[in-house]
Amino acid sequence: MRHSETIAAERASTGTRQRKTAIIHTRFSASEALAVDLAAKQAGMTVSAFLRSLALEGAGVEPFLNDDDRLIFDLLFQELRNVRLDLNAVTRMAHRDEAKESEALRLLTELRPVVAAIGIEVKRLAGNGRGNRRRML
Numbered sequence: 001m002r003h004s005e006t007i008a009a010e011r012a013s014t015g016t017r018q019r020k021t022a023i024i025h026t027r028f029s030a031s032e033a034l035a036v037d038l039a040a041k042q043a044g045m046t047v048s049a050f051l052r053s054l055a056l057e058g059a060g061v062e063p064f065l066n067d068d069d070r071l072i073f074d075l076l077f078q079e080l081r082n083v084r085l086d087l088n089a090v091t092r093m094a095h096r097d098e099a100k101e102s103e104a105l106r107l108l109t110e111l112r113p114v115v116a117a118i119g120i121e122v123k124r125l126a127g128n129g130r131g132n133r134r135r136m137l
Contacts, residue, residue: 026051073122080119087112 028036040050087108094105 020052024055077119077122080115080122084112084115084119087115 036051037047040047043050045053091105091108091112094102094108
């Protein structure tokens with residue numbers, strides 16, 4: 001078992017939060033400190049909580065997205081996949097009926113890349129929640 005898995009398992013087994021007694025100092029330039037402060041505010045967190053979450057996630061101890069978040073993203077991705085399949089079927093039907101100039105076909109053609117882009121973004125966010133906070137810096 002990796003060290004981070006041991007820490008996570010220990011946290012889960014106790015069922016309670018441990019008192020935060022360890023202090024870790026980090027040096028930042030003035031501009032870096034300002035960027036961290038702004039990013040923490042944008043995330044709705046204190047600077048301490050923001051940096052702690054980044055450090056714990058980076059160590060593989062505590063992911064940014066929890067299991068429920070990932071489940072929701074996965075369900076959204078699957079639903080978008082189903083919509084994409086339905087759009088493809090409607091598009092094939094419209095082509096078969098030689099309705100290439102129809103309003104429905106035009107709308108379907110415009111909608112397909114939008115749905116694909118949303119699906120790609122949902123999948124990216126579900127797999128890499130930490131990127132959001134890191135891009136804030």
